[in-house]
Structures are given as structure tokens and as C-alpha cells.
Amino acid sequence: MIWLGLFSDESAATAAQAVAQAATSQGIPMLAKEEVPGGPLLIAAYLVMWIVVFAYLIWMHRTNQRLLAEVELLEQRLDERIAEGNEQRKNIGPRGT
Amino acid sequence: MNQHIQHFWVVFRKDIRIELRTREILLTMGLFALLLVVVFSFAFYTDAERSRIYAPGILWTTVVFSGTIGLNRLFERENENGCLSGVLLTPISPRMVFVAKAMGNLLFTLLMEILTVPLLVMFFSLDIQPVGIFLSGLLLGTVGFCFVGTLFAAMLSAARMKEVLVPLVVYPIIVPIIIGGVKVTAVVLNDYPVEEALNWLKLIAGFDLLFVSLAIWLFEPMIAP
């Protein structure tokens, strides 16, 4: 919704249009100096910021997922080993007595 | 202290002896510098007037690029046959090893500059005035470059990607030296007011003071915990 606010900058846009029309009608190649429309630039800036932040978040999330997978594997392995240990103890127990 | 100086001197002299024997650093560095100056001449020389504008940048680019070759090679020698381990297993302080290596680099880089500067003056028909300011700028800048450069060249001497990593890490840090050096050189080539050069010299000297001490201090904790 906030983005809607951007387009309230009509004055700048129309001014730019006017200059552009004037320039083209006189056959002068337009020099973009002062009359660059600000709206798209502003949108681009905000987009870039959020894209960078979210790319970072997604990357971080993926690292986390990889780590969790590893932790899971470790737990599994640990359980196996504990089971093996119990098995051994069972086997040794009766024979020992 | 006396012992430290002796240790420094032994390592420093050893590097010079090896270099006099193989000449590989001075030759490769010198040739590379020569090549750069020639290529830059083709690229930038138009007339004496304009070359005064380009020459400072060309000089410092040449110094830094060629100097990097020496940085990497001089410390690589400590890794041949694992010599650094042998040196560290003696009563020498690791810091003295570093200072000796950095001074070795300084010497070789200065020698390369002795070759480069006259060539540059010739090719670009330059007039350096006053010489003292120019030389102190060159010397101070080279000192900072060699100490910071040697630190990272030493650390990365065993790394797989050292040829890329050393410049990647060292160049941004020494930007103040490059900017300052270029400005000082511009002053002496264009008869700008000398005070401006002195200001830049002060900046480079301050940079040297801080970063040379930092580099000397850092070597030991960086190389081993």
C-alpha cells in the first residue's frame, strides 16, 4: 500500500513529460539532466534494498536447513550407536555370569 | 635488543644473498615494471603537456603492480622445503622474521623504482621539481605498501589462491597511499603549491606509522595462536 504513495509525485512526472515533448518537437535530442523521473528510481532503490535483505535471509535459511539436516544425521547415527551398545551389553551380560 | 638486530640482519642478509644468486625477483619484477611503463606509454602518451596528468597514476600503478610480484615471491622462499618452520624453531622472535622480510621487500621494490622512475621521466618527458618531495613521497608510500603487503603475502604464502587473494586484500587497504602518492607526484610534476604535497606527505606518514606498527604486531598472533 505504501508503494501507492510513490505515484503522488505527479508534478515531477508531468514536468518531465512536458520537457520531453518540447524537446522532441523541436528536434533536439533530450538531455536527461534534470528531468529524470524520480518515481521509478525510488521504487528501484526500495526494491533493491528488499531484494538484498531477502536474498540474504534466504541464503541464511538454506545454510540453516543444511545444518539441521546434518544434526538430524548425527542424531540418527548416535541412536544407532547407542542401540549397538545396548545390543553388545545384552550379549555380554549372560555370558559373563 | 642487540640480539634482535642480529637476528634481523641474518635473515635480511640471507634474502639478499639468495637474490644476488638467483636474481629472479629483481629480474621478473624489473621486466614487468618495464613492460608496464612501455604499455602505458603506448596507451597514454600524446604530448608532454598531457603526460604530466597521466604520469603520477602510471607511476603508482606500476609500483604497486610490480611490487606485488616481489611480495609474493620473497615470502614463497620461506615455504620452499618448509624453511619457515625451521626458522621459527630457533630463538628468533617471529616479529624479527617479519621485519626482515618486509625490509627485504622494501629494498627490492626501491631497486625496481630506481629502474622505473628514470624510464618514466624519459618516456613521458617529465620535469620533477622539487626532487626531495617526490622522493620522500615515493619512499614513504613504498614503506607502507611493503609492510602491509608482506604481512598478507606471508600469511597467504601457502594458500592456493594467493596470487588473487594478496592484491584483493592489500590494494583496498593501501588506497590512502596510492591517492597520496599520486597527489604528491602530481604536485612535483605540475608546479602546484608545495604545501599541498606536504599535507599529503603527512597523511602517508601517519598511515605508515599506524600500519607498520600494526603489521609488526599482527604477524605473531596471525601466524599462530
Next chain:
Amino acid sequence: MTATHDTLPFHEVQAVDVSKIYDRIVALRRVNFKATAGTITGIVGPNGAGKSTLFHILSTLVAPSSGRVLFDGSDVSAWQPRSALRGQIGMLGHQSFLYPDMTGEENLTFFGTLFGIGRADLPDAVKRVLECVRMDHAKTRRVKHCSRGMTQRLAFARVLLQDPTLWLLDEPTTGLDVDTRAAMLDIISSQKVNKRIVVVISHDPEALHVVADRVLRLDRGRIDDNGTGDT
């Protein structure tokens, strides 16, 4: 070579629960190990068992990931400056620690100065160790032109020159002819009398049988138990 038992800076080196992990690869697993002055410890084990890692950790050049290395019961950090301790540790490693572009004599003179041998005594000391390893004739040859065996002898001469308290010898007899090998084993044996701490890694069971008081077996980063001397 004049230090006596009493003037040695330490008489015992000990590894307590030492483990070393390089980026998730385990090189040493809770190694406990003790060597005292006047003993020669042999270490055997297959390639990749962690022998070199153990030596680098004992030499204090590499820090263990966990566990401690103690010299006479004190941590490395207790020795200030550390270089004073390191000067008493001699290593004959996988690599020769010799500059390839200098001659054997120059290398020894260079290291001799760093070891703190006085300028007046240095030429004699260098000459003596060169004779000990029978390299007197080839002392002016650059190390890069030396054969494997010659380099090995020079590397051994370097340790002799240092005459450290702790001797870490990694495969000291590889590439040597029979006579030199015998001479070298003699020198190693004599360190018992000098009350040095000697640790030898070797693939040469016969050599270990001659010099070592005990032989430990290092396998998959773990010291198994006290071996009997034959493997």
C-alpha cells in the same frame, strides 16, 4: 653441545588428551603421550596415521584443537618468550628446512647464527656437524642440487647443530646408505647419555630396534598401546 642435564630448560614433554581436527578431518584423537629426558621413543604407524601432525603439535608450531602440550608440566603459554622454548625444539621433518638456493654450509651457518652459536665458534661447529653426517666434501653444493640422501644428511646436521632439548626426528634414515645410516643411529643413541628427549618416527623397524627404548604405534590418529619394539 655443552649443555648438561642440569642446564636443560625442560626434562619432560607431555601431550595430554591432544586432538587435532583440520576442517572436520580428525588427525589426532585424544593422544596421551609422555617422553622424558634420556629416553628415545619410537613411533610407528601407517601413512596418514597422524604422525606428522603429532610432531607439529609437539613442536608447538601447530596448536592442538583440544588438549594440551606440557613442557615440565607447564603450558606453552607459560614460556615467555615462546621463541626461547622453540629454540630448544629441533625437528627433522618431512621437509628439509633448508634454503634450496644456498649451499649446505651457508644454510648451516645461517641457522647456526639464529641458534645463538657465537661467531667465533660457528665455523668449527659447522665443520664438526658436517663431518658427523659425512657431508664435508659436498658442503659447497647448493641444496637444490643435492640428492635426496645428501639433503637428508644436511637436514640432520642442522638438528645436530641446534643440539636441542627435544629431538623430533621424522624418518631420519630414509635415503641413506648403510654406513651413514649406522653413523646416524649412533648419534641418535648417544643422545640418551646427553639426557635429551628423543622421539623418532620411522618405517624402519630395525633402526628403531637399535635405538628406541620403547615403540608406540600410532594408528588412525590414536596411540594404541605400548608396543614391544617390533611391528
Next chain:
Amino acid sequence: MVHSVKTKSSAAFLLLVVATGAVFLGALVLTFFVAPTERMMGIVQKIFYFHVPSAIVMGVLFLVCAVASLAYLLKNDSRLDAIGATAAELAVVFGAIALITGPLWARKAWGAWWTWEPRLTLTLLSVFIYAGYLAMRAYGGEKEFSRRVAAGLGLMGAPAYYFIKVAVDKWGGNHPKNVVYGKGEGLMNPDMRLAFFAGLIAVLMLTVTLFVMRYRTRMLKERVDTAISEMQKYDLLEDG
């Protein structure tokens, strides 16, 4: 155990996330509905409200990285390393934001995408230093070692930043100073100032949130690595 790791996000952290979101929303409202549109540059000036905070946060992170690096070199604690690395990483992230949004603004304000304006130059050069820091950690060789080398670089980064600042300021001295960049003079209007400070706090809180998340990930990785090597040490896990 897996479950517990997932839900370990404590109440305090959740609160932080929510608060960050709220402050950000508030800052956006202030930026677009309260602060007036700047007369000279028009709406594009609103980039200012997070472009500048990004650059400020970057500088603060350099300092954090330098202090943590120094402490790591002295104390050799992996938590300090994690702080330094996280700071450097976020410094690059916010530096990148400042560097990309800067030209978008410059295009309108000065008619060129890139001008060698001192502060923009400073940002570019210092981001290079910390990109080098990250490259060093990634390609510098064995983990423990590359961390120490990177810490050295991290420590040098902060004074280097200062010297680069002095140098580029002097270097750019011949160029006309821009009003907006002139120290705070651009913010005459109280609403503008309010929006700016809201933006600054919002970006700071975003940084703290990201920092905490990333730091936790790093420490989790550290613990997984330790667990794996511990299990290997006791032969509970195959090598590799």
C-alpha cells in the same frame, strides 16, 4: 533435538523481530506520508531515509568487526570470530545497499549514475576491504588459519576506513560539496528529521535482527562441527 533447535528462537528474539517490523513500518509511513517532498530533487530524495542509515550502519559494523577481531586474536574464542565474521558480512550487505541506492539517487540529483563523490568512494573502497575479508575466510585455506588471517584484516579495516575517509575527502576537495551530503544541513524540515531518525532506528534494528540470526547460524555450525569431530574422536562416526 532437531525440534528444539528449530524452536529455539526465544521469546525475546521474536519480540525483536516484531518490533523491527513495526519500527520499519512506522519509518516508511513517516518517509512517505509525513516528511514533505524535497523541493530541489523531488521524490527521489526519499532514498535518503535509508541510504544514509545503511552507510552509517556499515561504519558501525566495521568497528564491531575490528574490536571482535582484536579480541579473537588475543583470546582465540570462536564466538568472537563469529561476531567479527557476522559484522563483516552484514557490513558488505549494507554497504551494497548503500552502493546500489546511491547511484539511483545520483542519477536524479546530479544527472550521472556514478560520481566520485567522497562518501560514495569511501563506501566502495571499504566494502572492498570486507569483501576481501570474506574471500579470505572462504579461500584462505585451513579454517583456523584463515580465521586468524581474516581477523588481522578485520582489525586493519577500521583504521583503513578512517584513512581512506581522510584521503578521499582531501582528494575530492576540489569538487563542489553537495547540499544533501553536507553534514545534516539538508534536513531543515523537522518532519524530515523525524523520518530520518525513524529510518536510522529501523535500519539499526534490522541489522541487530539479522546479526542475531546469522550469529546463531554460525554458532550452530560451530557446534555441529564440534559434535562431528567429537564423535569421530570417540569412533562413533565414520571419518569424513
